[in-house]
Amino acid sequence: MINASGTFDAIAAxxxxxxxxxxxxxxxxxxxxxxxxxPRAGNEPQRIWxxxxxxxxxxxxxxxxxxxxxxxxxxxLAELPVPLIVSVMGTSQEEFSxxxxxxxxxxxxxxxxxxxxxxxxxxxxxxxxxxEETLAxxxxxxxxxxxxxxxKLTPNVADPAAIxxxxxxxxxxAVSLINTLKASAIDPATGAxxxxxxxxxxxxxxxxxxxxxxxxxxxxxxxIPIVGMGGISSGADAREFIAAGASIVAVxxxxxxxxxxxxxxxxxxxxxxxxxxx
Amino acid sequence: MxxxxxxxxxxxxxxxxxxxxxxxxxxLLDEDGPEPQPGQFYMLATESHWEQGGGRPFLPRALSxxxxxxxxxxxxxxxxxxxxxxxxxxxxxxxxxxxxxxNGPLGNAFAPPRELAAGAAGAILVGxxxxxxxxxxxxxxxxxxxxxxxxxxxxxxxxxxxxLDDLFSCCEVRLASEDGHVGHQGYVTDLLAKMLEGDxxxxxxxxxxxxxxxxxxxxxxxxxxxxPCELAMESPMACGFGACYGCAVPKPDGGFLxxxxxxxxxxxx
Numbered sequence: 001m002i003n004a005s006g007t008f009d010a011i012a013a014x015x016x017x018x019x020x021x022x023x024x025x026x027x028x029x030x031x032x033x034x035x036x037x038x039p040r041a042g043n044e045p046q047r048i049w050x051x052x053x054x055x056x057x058x059x060x061x062x063x064x065x066x067x068x069x070x071x072x073x074x075x076x077l078a079e080l081p082v083p084l085i086v087s088v089m090g091t092s093q094e095e096f097s098x099x100x101x102x103x104x105x106x107x108x109x110x111x112x113x114x115x116x117x118x119x120x121x122x123x124x125x126x127x128x129x130x131x132e133e134t135l136a137x138x139x140x141x142x143x144x145x146x147x148x149x150x151x152k153l154t155p156n157v158a159d160p161a162a163i164x165x166x167x168x169x170x171x172x173x174a175v176s177l178i179n180t181l182k183a184s185a186i187d188p189a190t191g192a193x194x195x196x197x198x199x200x201x202x203x204x205x206x207x208x209x210x211x212x213x214x215x216x217x218x219x220x221x222x223x224i225p226i227v228g229m230g231g232i233s234s235g236a237d238a239r240e241f242i243a244a245g246a247s248i249v250a251v252x253x254x255x256x257x258x259x260x261x262x263x264x265x266x267x268x269x270x271x272x273x274x275x276x277x278x
Numbered sequence: 279m280x281x282x283x284x285x286x287x288x289x290x291x292x293x294x295x296x297x298x299x300x301x302x303x304x305x306l307l308d309e310d311g312p313e314p315q316p317g318q319f320y321m322l323a324t325e326s327h328w329e330q331g332g333g334r335p336f337l338p339r340a341l342s343x344x345x346x347x348x349x350x351x352x353x354x355x356x357x358x359x360x361x362x363x364x365x366x367x368x369x370x371x372x373x374x375x376x377x378x379x380x381n382g383p384l385g386n387a388f389a390p391p392r393e394l395a396a397g398a399a400g401a402i403l404v405g406x407x408x409x410x411x412x413x414x415x416x417x418x419x420x421x422x423x424x425x426x427x428x429x430x431x432x433x434x435x436x437x438x439x440x441x442l443d444d445l446f447s448c449c450e451v452r453l454a455s456e457d458g459h460v461g462h463q464g465y466v467t468d469l470l471a472k473m474l475e476g477d478x479x480x481x482x483x484x485x486x487x488x489x490x491x492x493x494x495x496x497x498x499x500x501x502x503x504x505x506p507c508e509l510a511m512e513s514p515m516a517c518g519f520g521a522c523y524g525c526a527v528p529k530p531d532g533g534f535l536x537x538x539x540x541x542x543x544x545x546x547x
Contacts, residue, residue, distance in 0.1 A: 012520025012539050016384060017285040024285055041533045048514050048524035050365075052333030055516060059523045062534065204336060256517035257323065257338055259381065260286035 001238070001266040004229045004252030005031045005087040005113060005152065006059070007203075011076050013259065025081050026255070026262030032069075032077060034087040034115045035103075037095045039065035049185050049194035054204025054231070055253060056183045058197040061089065066102045074108055083110035085150065091121045093140050104145035111148040114141070114172075117156075117179050128154040128179075131166035138170020148173040150227065153218070155207075156182045160214045161221035168222045176227035176250070177218060178211045204253040205231040212244050219245025233261065235268025284310050287338075287381040289325060293354065295372045299440025301360045301408060303344070304372050308380060309352035314343045315387030316415035317510055317543045320355070321518040324368055325377030335365035338379065340515045342487070342542070344411040344445055345418065355380075358411040358441045384518045385542045388416050391425060391483035394506035394545065398483040400426035404470050404496055406488025407433060412510050413487060414445035421449070428452070428473065432466025432492070435459060467495040474503040483507065497546050507546050513537040 003026075010030055014021045042062030049056045064072060069086075077084050086103045090096035096114070103109050116128035116137065127133040134151070142149060151167040153160050155178035164175045180201020187194040211230025219226055228246025232238050233254040241249045249269075254261040288310050295304035314320075321338040329336050345356040361367040372378065391398035401420050403413045410431050420427045429446065432454040433439030439455065453461025454469055462469055466488070473479055480503075486496040487510035500507040516522035518538045526534035527541070535541065 006523075007521060009520045009523075012536070015539060016283055016519045018282045020282070020285040042523060042526060045526045045528075045534075046514060047526055048516050048522065050334060050337050053329060053336055054333075055337060057516075057522070057524060059526075062523055062526075206333065253516075256522050257336075258287050258379075259517075259519060259521075 001027055001262050001269070002029045002085070002227065002248060002250045003027045003031050003255060003262060004250045005115065006033045007252040008255050009033065010080055011073060014076075017259070022079070022081055024260065024263060026260050027082060027251075028266070029083045029085055029110065030077065030080050031085045031113060031250070032073070032087050033063055034061050034089045035063045035066060035069045035099065036061060036089055037066050037098055039063065039068055044196045046194060046196050049200070051183070051185055051202065051204075052206060054202055054206035056185055056195055056200040056202050057180070058195045058200030060197075066099055070102055070106070074106065078108035084108055085111045085113050087113040087115050087152070089115035089118050091118055093137060096137065096141055097144060100141055100144045104147050109147060111150055111173075112145065113150040113152050113176060115152050117152070117154040126154070128163060129157050131162045134163050135166040135170045138167055138172055142171030150174045150176050152179055153177040153214075154179045155210060155214055161217045164218040164222045168224050172224060174225040174227060175218060175222065176229065178207065178214055178230045181207050181210060203231070205233055205237075207231050208237060208240070212240055215241055215244040215246055232265060235265055235271070238265050238269045281312055283312070283383055287321070287379045289377045290355075290380045292372045292374055292376045292378060293349070294374060298358065298444045299442065300437045301358055301440030302370050303356055303358055303441065303444045304369070306355045306357070306378055306380065307349055307352050308355050311353060311380070311383065313346055313353050314355070314383035316419050317387040317412050318343060318383040318385050319518070319542060320380055320382030320384065322357070322369065323379045324372065325379060328368060335368055337365070337516050338381065338518070339365040339369065340512075340518055340538070342412040342510065343383065344414045344441070346415060356445075358408060358445065360408045360438070360440075381518060385538055388412075388485055388508055388510070388543050389545070390420070390423065394483040394508065397481055398506060399481045400428070400478070400483075402470065402473060402479070402482050402484045403427060403429045404466055404484060404486040404488070404492075405429075405431045406466055406492040407438060409488035409492075409510070410441055410445070411487070413485065414441070416485060417446070417449060430454070430466050430469045430473070432469075432488070433460070465492070465495070467492060467499060470496060471499055474499055474505060479503065479505060486510070500546065508543050509546060510543050511537055511541055
């Protein structure tokens with residue numbers, strides 16, 4: 001049981017709850033928020049919007065940049081009692097290479113997750129939407145590090161299995177899915193989108209059936225392990241993902257509602273009898 | 279009583295829920311949390327019938343605590359609430375004995391006047407609408423410390439007002455209402471502007487909570503009169519503990535702060 005990138009800030013949570021967080025850490029590995037080569041402030045508010053059984057977010061990947069992350073955040077994340085997976089995103093092969101060089105040599109980092117839901121500045125194409133872009137990126141990055149590479153797949157494609165196959169061919173050690181679904185909602189008070197950016201990513205139980213279908217499709221197409229996520233809020237939900245082909249499951253939005261959701265879901269997963277399925 | 283905010287959410291029982299003017303006041307018995315400081319908030323969701331009827335409310339709601347008190351077996355937490363959407367509507371329906379998921383206390387707290395400015399001897403509290411809530415606890419805290427405190431409260435109209443008898447019955451309050459149903463007809467900031475003209479205002483600190491236009495007006499008045507102030511702000515918030523980055527508020531010098539962990543009280547000294 002791990003966390004979905006960007007849904008739990010262990011540094012902020014430790015400030016709020018103190019060292020109790022380390023004693024009852026809710027995940028068995030921790031995935032950082034996505035870091036980019038340069039610092040980002042994030043998007044203008046409004047950034048979140050509640051929807052039926054879920055929410056839309058357009059946060060804009062605020063982070064301190066690679067140097068700030070290595071200097072300020074990594075030492076604190078290294079104090080967590082679980083392995084650390086660092087999520088990175090670049091807009092070119094060169095940027096990804098720089099991120100991998102910076103993060104990949106650190107002993108505190110157990111694995112690297114590649115967030116490829118972003119455009120390649122050279123081609124203008126979103127890497128994670130094109131098998132050939134994904135294959136080329138992985139082919140270039142895989143030789144650069146000995147750390148396991150996890151490719152985070154976007155659900156906003158017709159055939160996520162094709163992207164997963166390309167990632168596997170390029171040398172990915174695992175794939176994780178799903179990222180958020182492109183979504184928008186209109187504020188009835190203004191008639192305009194509730195999110196300042198106009199649209200964002202949908203998460204929460206509302207996306208779970210979509211995630212299950214995509215995990216099944218990817219599991220049928222690749223042999224590498226799958227990290228399954230998308231609206232998991234209970235042990236029964238996690239069991240669905242495992243039945244669909246996931247080896248590891250992740251909790252995302254549910255942690256907003258229940259900071260210890262990771263622990264609770266893991267407990268429910270190990271204690272509930274399998275007959276409850278269905 | 280624990281010193282730190284307990285990790286995770288816990289179930290608390292409603293010990294009382296009643297109408298208070300156009301608003302409602304409900305009380306929770308918190309058996310496991312510390313006594314909150316005025317200005318702090320909790321993330322609240324009802325145990326039952328949350329996320330029903332079309333899947334909303336889904337996220338917990340951030341509510342500033344109004345008053346607190348000792349209760350048998352824990353701390354009594356009083357909240358002032360106005361139903362303005364599916365979450366607050368559901369919280370307005372709470373009845374005695376119901377369970378509420380509680381995460382908190384969260385965020386920072388108001389500071390005494392002397393921490394805002396060395397020469398600040400007294401406090402002026404300015405509340406608008408449902409934003410009067412955290413000022414109730416603050417007024418009580420300042421009274422305990424013998425800090426001279428004046429309270430200015432404003433409401434839109436009679437339907438959008440409440441909490442006075444329940445939270446401010448013990449003290450003198452100057453009122454404003456936009457419809458003139460009570461007190462000065464106009465804005466509460468009219469009262470503040472007049473008060474800041476007085477000589478003794480030079481040694482005061484202002485504490486405000488209310489709708490964004492009111493806070494902007496309070497900040498401008500304080501800046502003009504060189505009076506330090508603290509503003510308790512509100513922003514859409516999914517988690518309350520720094521995880522979601524949804525509650526971003528622009529910083530004057532660029533970038534954003536997270537209102538949940540960097541606020542909700544923002545100092546404008």
